[in-house]
Amino acid sequence: MRIPDISRWMWRADAAAMSRRGFVRALVAMLAGAAALKDLSVPGEGAAQATSSGMPQPDELVDATLKRLFGNRTFQRGDDKIKVELPQIAEDGGSVAISVDSSLPVGGAVAVSSLYIISDKNRRPMLAKFSFTPESGRALVATSIRLATSTDVRVIAEMSDGTLYAVVKPVRVTISGCDLPPQS
Amino acid sequence: MAEVGRVSIRLPSSIKQGDVIRVRTLVMHPMEIVQRDKANKIIPKNYHFIHTMTVAYNGKEVMRTELTQGVSQNPSITFPLKVDKPGKLTVSYGDTNGKTFEATAEIKFS
Numbered sequence: 001m002r003i004p005d006i007s008r009w010m011w012r013a014d015a016a017a018m019s020r021r022g023f024v025r026a027l028v029a030m031l032a033g034a035a036a037l038k039d040l041s042v043p044g045e046g047a048a049q050a051t052s053s054g055m056p057q058p059d060e061l062v063d064a065t066l067k068r069l070f071g072n073r074t075f076q077r078g079d080d081k082i083k084v085e086l087p088q089i090a091e092d093g094g095s096v097a098i099s100v101d102s103s104l105p106v107g108g109a110v111a112v113s114s115l116y117i118i119s120d121k122n123r124r125p126m127l128a129k130f131s132f133t134p135e136s137g138r139a140l141v142a143t144s145i146r147l148a149t150s151t152d153v154r155v156i157a158e159m160s161d162g163t164l165y166a167v168v169k170p171v172r173v174t175i176s177g178c179d180l181p182p183q184s
Numbered sequence: 185m186a187e188v189g190r191v192s193i194r195l196p197s198s199i200k201q202g203d204v205i206r207v208r209t210l211v212m213h214p215m216e217i218v219q220r221d222k223a224n225k226i227i228p229k230n231y232h233f234i235h236t237m238t239v240a241y242n243g244k245e246v247m248r249t250e251l252t253q254g255v256s257q258n259p260s261i262t263f264p265l266k267v268d269k270p271g272k273l274t275v276s277y278g279d280t281n282g283k284t285f286e287a288t289a290e291i292k293f294s
Contacts (some may be wrong), residue, residue, distance in 0.1 A: 095256040127254035135246040137204035137266025145258040
């Protein structure tokens with residue numbers, strides 16, 4: 001079984017650790033990224049409206065989704081904080097049970113604001129977003145999702161201070177849950 | 185599907201004050217997926233799926249969820265709720281046909 005490679009998400013942090021110059025460069029890059037994110041906020045809202053009007057969002061690769069949702073922020077490994085239960089082999093991609101439980105706080109100074117479920121190889125990788133409040137008590141959720149093919153599923157927790165924790169799990173899918181035969 | 189929009193809520197059998205309970209909900213909905221023509225282009229139309237779920241407890245919104253077509257047919261969602269006082273739990277779903285489906289449950293301590 002393939003072990004998900006999280007290290008490529010970390011390269012920016014590693015570069016920053018190397019030298020002071022590297023750190024300054026990374027900082028400048030991050031600030032530029034934040035500025036770019038601000039500029040992009042309007043198309044983001046447009047995309048949300050596209051969802052609510054019933055039209056699917058355009059197809060995109062997972063990197064584009066992550067950029068759209070999180071900008072250039074780096075991800076931290078969340079394996080010890082977030083527990084994700086997914087089958088290793090899913091026979092029916094149309095309904096794959098996923099349950100997420102995390103020990104991250106939902107109230108207080110730094111709390112979980114949202115959990116995202118993202119599937120790398122779906123044509124529209126963003127599957128669901130769950131936003132919590134202190135009244136939730138705990139950041140946990142369970143649902144069933146559609147997977148197009150064997151893929152990595154990412155669960156990303158966004159904290160109120162902008163920190164992102166990610167967990168990646170591979171799932172093998174026998175029958176696709178997304179593809180309908182083409183219509184004439 | 186005549187029963188589209190039927191919402192059911194399941195609560196734990198025994199709830200104590202201050203507990204964080206897991207509430208299971210199920211809504212009957214087709215969650216229509218994208219159809220493509222032979223050129224693999226998306227057929228433009230109003231796809232019928234649920235895009236939001238909101239949870240309110242005693243009238244206060246406690247959770248908001250954005251769903252997409254990547255969620256299975258007849259979505260079942262389990263979510264947490266911290267119960268400090270008894271009250272009314274409302275779960276409502278909004279779909280792309282502009283309809284909202286709602287169900288309520290009474291939470292009492294035992």
